[in-house]
Amino acid sequence: MKTIIEPFKIKMVEPIKLTTRDEREAVLRRAHFNLFQVPAEDVIIDLLTDSGTSAMSAEQWAGMVRGDESYAGARSWFRFEATVRAMTGMPHILPTHQGRASERILFELLGGPGKVIPSNNHFDTTRANIEHSGAKAVDLVIDEGRSPTTRHPFKGNIDLNKLGALLAECGPERVPVCMITITNNSGGGQPVSLENLRAAKALCARHGVPLFLDACRFAENAFFIKVREPGQSDRSARAIARDQFDLADGATISAKKDGLVNIGGLLLMRDDALARRADELLILTEGFVTYGGLAGRDLEAMERGFVEVLDEDYLAYRLRSVAYLGDHLVAAGVPIIEPPGGHAIYIDAAAFSPHIPPDRFPGQALAIALYRHAGIRSVEIGSVMFGRVDPDTGESSQAAMELVRLAVPRRVYTQSHIDYVIEAVTEVFQERDRLKGLKIVEAPLALRHFTAKFIEVPAET
Numbered sequence: 011m012k013t014i015i016e017p018f019k020i021k022m023v024e025p026i027k028l029t030t031r032d033e034r035e036a037v038l039r040r041a042h043f044n045l046f047q048v049p050a051e052d053v054i055i056d057l058l059t060d061s062g063t064s065a066m067s068a069e070q071w072a073g074m075v076r077g078d079e080s081y082a083g084a085r086s087w088f089r090f091e092a093t094v095r096a097m098t099g100m101p102h103i104l105p106t107h108q109g110r111a112s113e114r115i116l117f118e119l120l121g122g123p124g125k126v127i128p129s130n131n132h133f134d135t136t137r138a139n140i141e142h143s144g145a146k147a148v149d150l151v152i153d154e155g156r157s158p159t160t161r162h163p164f165k166g167n168i169d170l171n172k173l174g175a176l177l178a179e180c181g182p183e184r185v186p187v188c189m190i191t192i193t194n195n196s197g198g199g200q201p202v203s204l205e206n207l208r209a210a211k212a213l214c215a216r217h218g219v220p221l222f223l224d225a226c227r228f229a230e231n232a233f234f235i236k237v238r239e240p241g242q243s244d245r246s247a248r249a250i251a252r253d254q255f256d257l258a259d260g261a262t263i264s265a266k267k268d269g270l271v272n273i274g275g276l277l278l279m280r281d282d283a284l285a286r287r288a289d290e291l292l293i294l295t296e297g298f299v300t301y302g303g304l305a306g307r308d309l310e311a312m313e314r315g316f317v318e319v320l321d322e323d324y325l326a327y328r329l330r331s332v333a334y335l336g337d338h339l340v341a342a343g344v345p346i347i348e349p350p351g352g353h354a355i356y357i358d359a360a361a362f363s364p365h366i367p368p369d370r371f372p373g374q375a376l377a378i379a380l381y382r383h384a385g386i387r388s389v390e391i392g393s394v395m396f397g398r399v400d401p402d403t404g405e406s407s408q409a410a411m412e413l414v415r416l417a418v419p420r421r422v423y424t425q426s427h428i429d430y431v432i433e434a435v436t437e438v439f440q441e442r443d444r445l446k447g448l449k450i451v452e453a454p455l456a457l458r459h460f461t462a463k464f465i466e467v468p469a470e471t
Contacts, residue, residue, distance in 0.1 A: 014330050017323040018421060021068065027051050029385050042463035043378055043448060045387050054385030055427055056419070060353045061226075062108075062266035062273060063419035067318060070270070070311045077307030082298050086306035090313040097248070097316055098255040100278035102285035104292050105302030105309065109226060109264025110135040112277035114142075115291045116222070116262060119284065120186040121145035128176055129189040129224070130155070130168040131196035134395055136189065136224060136262075138457050145186075148176065149410075155197045156410055158347050158358045163238040165347075166194030166231075167206040170213060177217040188214050191224040192231035192254065196391060198413070199227070199332075199351020201234035204242065204253055211257045220259035220281070226267040228254055230352035233325040248320045260284075267353070270315030270420060274308050328352070332418050335428050342436040353417060357435070359392060360412040363445045366469040368393045368408040370447025374464065376414045376438070379445050384434035389415050394450075395459045445469065 029037070029052055041047035050056065056063070078084035087105075094103050106112045113136050121127065121143025130151045132140065140147040150172040154162040168190055177185060190210060194200045214221045225231075232250040235242050242250060255261065259281065265274035277292075279285045289299050296303035304312075318324065329352055336350030345361035359366075359373040366372035373390035380386045389395075392412035416431065438445075447469040453462035 014327065014334055014425060016331075016421070016424065017321075017327050018067070026054055028054060031382065034382055034385055038378060038382060042451075043374070043466060044459075044462055044464060045377055045381060045389065046460050048381070048387060052385075053381075053387045055423065055431055056387045057354075057416040057431070058387045058389050060267060060417040060419050061264060062271070063422065064266075064270045064272070064315075065419070065421040066270065066272070066311060067314070067421075069318070070314045073310030073314050074307035077305060077310045079306045081301070083300055084306045084309070086309040086313075087300040090309040093313045093316055094276065094278075097251065097320075098261070098278055099252060100255065100260070100280060102279040102282070102288075104277040104279075104285075104288055104299065105304055105312075106275040106277055106292070106296050107303035108266060108273060108275040109224075109262055110139065110275075111296060111303065112262040112264075112275045113139040115277055115288050115295070116187075116260075117143045117145065118291060119287055124184060125186055126176065126180050126184050127187060127189060128168075128173055128185065130166055130191055130202065131194050132189065133191060133195045133224070134457060134459070136191075137396075142456065149196075150176070151194065151197050155194065155200060158198075158345065158356075158361070158411065161349050163201075163349075164203040164206060164234075165200035166192065166197055166202040168202070168210050170206070170209050173210060174213055177213065177219060182218040185217070185219050187259075188219055188221050189224055190221065191226075193227045193234070193352045195226070195353075196396075198347030198356040199230075199354045200347070201231045201238070201352065203239050204235055204250070204257075205239065207254060207257045221257065223254065223258045223261040224263075225254070225258075225261040226264045227353055228261075228263070229268040229319040229325060230328065232320070233322070233329060234352060237329075246320075247322050247325055251320060265312045265315065268316075268319045269312050270319050271308065271311045274304055274312045328420065331425070331428070334425070335416065335418070335432060338432045339435055342432070342439065344435055344439050347413065355416045355418075356391070357414040357416070358411070359390075359414050362414075362439065363442050363469075365443065366445060366447045368397075368412060370449070370467065370469055371412075371464075372445075372447075373412045373414045374448045375445045375469075378448070378466075379438050380414075380434060383438050384430070386416075386431060386434055389417070390459065391415050394462065
């Protein structure tokens with residue numbers, strides 16, 4: 011069938027406040043032109059993130075009612091543990107309150123000054139936790155992954171030649187772990203092939219370096235493998251997902267993505283000694299090892315989410331509905347990362363507004379324009395998020411790409427909502443020469459995009 015239908019029925023609704031342009035202008039000024047500071051009730055379509063914004067199913071809500079809130083050894087924990095072990099094969103399963111908590115524990119144990127941690131692309135909180143430990147985060151995505159219009163089926167792949175050279179240069183003494191993000195969020199939600207994972211695992215094993223996955227979107231990555239990688243089309247997404255985990259020595263997971271929940275995370279490990287140290291930090295900072303900072307009802311919702319996310323009718327709908335948004339934007343001439351990713355569409359803001367230089371943040375300018383025009387909240391992934399300020403010189407570095415991410419929450423919006431987004435982006439594109447630049451007037455040193463304050467300025471430097 012040509013028409014995309016949601017493989018679910020809507021049982022509960024939440025009203026959307028329809029604001030005017032003048033109201034949104036006032037909101038922007040109160041928020042200092044930072045969309046993270048905009049109240050959610052003043053957003054019409056919220057595409058800021060797909061993290062923790064999913065609509066839960068009837069079975070997930072039922073699980074929350076039967077959640078066992080015992081402090082240690084709750085029934086909900088054992089049910090959750092059994093599902094995750096069957097899905098991943100990992101012997102050590104640590105629940106955390108969200109993905110960045112898993113990252114903090116992992117890099118407190120493995121990071122530190124002088125260490126180098128490679129990845130295809132580290133996302134913002136991963137990079138921040140690595141750098142907070144004193145280690146250096148290095149991105150080694152393939153060259154196609156840095157070219158917005160190149161239609162490579164697996165643009166999230168790690169560059170094996172660059173990885174091999176780094177491992178040979180630094181050795182296991184300086185490289186405590188290699189991370190691969192599936193799908194590659196910073197690079198446009200692009201997938202990583204099984205072939206690439208196998209080769210990276212073999213390369214890391216030869217150098218004595220463990221391979222970990224940032225597996226927030228493991229199910230979407232598995233379905234991309236099923237439909238794009240030769241020899242995988244007859245296999246189930248569940249079997250492919252298990253293959254991904256079988257190639258890894260561990261993983262961090264924010265269950266707020268492919269776990270289909272509003273809160274929750276995981277740290278998975280095979281190494282017994284590392285797991286014992288992680289248990290100690292978990293108890294110190296999150297909670298006991300059978301709840302990890304979560305209520306029993308949250309464990310129940312996560313358990314059911316990890317089952318439902320590998321349903322292939324859901325995955326086919328998920329990827330096709332995001333592609334629907336991307337295909338229509340391309341047809342309207344809007345430059346995006348091609349082919350469309352799994353959880354989001356990434357607009358190439360540098361190509362969208364070439365009159366705005368990187369130091370005037372074209373991605374942030376476009377995100378502000380979308381909110382001002384239509385009440386759509388998105389997020390900049392460019393020199394605001396990944397630029398760095400040299401504390402000695404005050405000079406700012408630039409990101410490899412200037413992007414705006416339209417992250418689609420799971421099971422939340424209908425096709426008419428997405429049609430509204432297509433119309434709005436197209437209308438802003440037609441008036442793109444009017445976009446103004448932005449200047450940061452206040453920001454923290456780390457993760458500045460969350461709390462930075464901006465003013466609008468002329469696009470020219």
